[in-house]
Amino acid sequence: MQTNNSASTPIWSRDFTLAVVINFALAGVFYLLMTTMALYAVDRFRAHDALAGLTAGAYVLGAVVSRLLTSKYLDLVGRRRTVLVGLVAFVVLSVLYLVVTDLTVLIALRFLHGVAFGGASTAVAASALMLVPREKRAEGSGYFSISATLAAGIGPLIGTLVIHAGGYEGIFWVSTGLAILGLTGALFIRLPEREPSEEEIRTRWRIRLSDLIDARAMPISIMIFLGCFAWSGVLAFYLNYADATGTAAEVGAFFTIYAITVFVVRLFAGRLQDRFGDNAVFYPSFVIFAVGLVVIAIPPSLPVAITGAVLTAIGFGSLMPGGQAVAVTVVPPERVAVATSTYFVMADAAIGVGPILLGLLLPLTGYDGMYLLLAAFMVLTIGVYAMTHGRRRVTAAA
Structure with a gap:
């Protein structure tokens, strides 16, 4: 039952705001590099599509x-300590892009960079929603994810501008600056720590599947895997598509419009989900995302980029925070870190594997054919959602 005290507790505390800043920095580096790495591998190392996809996906x-x-060791190590260690490594690895001269080394660096990103971002995400009242989790998740939304627009836009201004070195300097911003925020944040139980301490070196994955969070995590797989085709290859058709300037417009639209959508989607339930957000989102992918299949132009960006922002942009809110609500407090990890592992796995598989598919379909297939894939996903999470009545775990 909602109490007057919890209902009046504000979402925007000092530490929640710092968590948003850190998440923005982490997401900024992710989007800046994810949308440019495939093209960088082609331009710098003459990589074919599959290797270019691997270069992008290795990070994830x-x-x-x-x-x-x-997910296993967060509370054993400490949440703030995990964030700090992850971000120190994140800064160092961001600098190393400036000196890499071999494709194999670049792929290895991308993998290690992703390791640092995964640790820091999981700790921040798991802790940020614990700073928000339970009955406001969907709304708080929407606000928290706005930081990533801003990064989704700013990162690719900077990448496009810097590439056409003279090269990739500027991209690596910007990513290093963002990493330093995240580390600065981590130095001042206070995160809610949870004391591990005696059982957790005793079994800290034992790793079981249940220590890494929470089954209660899997239905919604599977949905996000499918959505992120489709989105990975946009992240990794839309810049290549525009470059191949001589309309690369439109890509910057695409991601900027996407970010602005998601910013607006997420101000309302969380409240709708809290009030009317998950299905009221998820079913329309899948349909609109599929339509957006059909539009993206059209050779890039400014009108196409704007229309595709708006539709995919309304569709895919509503899925991520809504799914995270479900994942942390269906588990008890001691399983929040594992549920958060389960959710983002599935999202990351899709975005990591997607570019590799789609890179293998591209020679057969071309960019337009790939996006049409992904649109059909999202239509099929609606049925999967209906059979799994869609027919469940979700209540918060005690």
């Missing part, structure tokens, strides 16, 4: 490994 594969381990 590293994040998957890190999130799995973080």
Whole structure:
């Protein structure tokens, strides 16, 4: 039952605000590099599509490994300590892009960079929603994810501008600056720590599947895997698509419009979900996302980029925070870190594997055919959602 005290507790505390800043910095580096790495691998190392996809996706594969381990050891190591260690490594690895001269080394660096990202971002995400009253989790998740939304628009825009201004070195300096911003925020944040139980301490070196994955968070996490798989095709290859058609300037417009639209949508989607339930957000989101992918399949132009950005922002942009709110609500407090990790592991796995598989598919379909197939894929996902999470009545775990 909601109490007057909890109902009046504000979402925007000092530490929640710092968590948003840290998340913005982490997401900024992710989007800046994720949207440019495939093209960088092609331009700098003459990589073919599959290797270019691996260069983009290796980062996220590293994040998957890190999130799995973080879910087990977050409260044993300490949440603030995990964030600090992860961000120190994140800064160092961001600098190393400036000196890499070999594709194999670049892929390895991308993997390690993802490891640092996964640890820090999991700790921040798991802790940030614990700073928000339970009955405001969907709304708080929407606000928290706005930081990533801003990064989704600013990162690719900077990447596009810097590439056409003269090269990739500027991208690596910007990513280093963002990493330093995140580390600065981590030095001042206070995160809610949870004392590990005696059982957790005793079994700290034992790793079981239940220590890494929470089954209660899996239905919604599977949905996010499918959505992120489709979105990975936009993240990794839309810049390549525009470059191949001589309309690269439109890509910057696409991600900027996407970010602005998601910013607006997420101000309301969380409240709608809290009031009317998950299905009121998820079913329309899947449909609109599929339509957006059909639009993206059209060769890029400014009208196409704007329309595709708005539709995918309304669709995919509503899925991520809504799913995270569900994942942390269906588990008890001591399982929040594992549920958060489960959710983001599935999201990261899709974004990591997606570019690799889609890179293999591209020679057969071309960019337009790939996006049409992803649109059909999202239509099928509606049925999967209906059979799993869609027919469940979700209540908060005690």
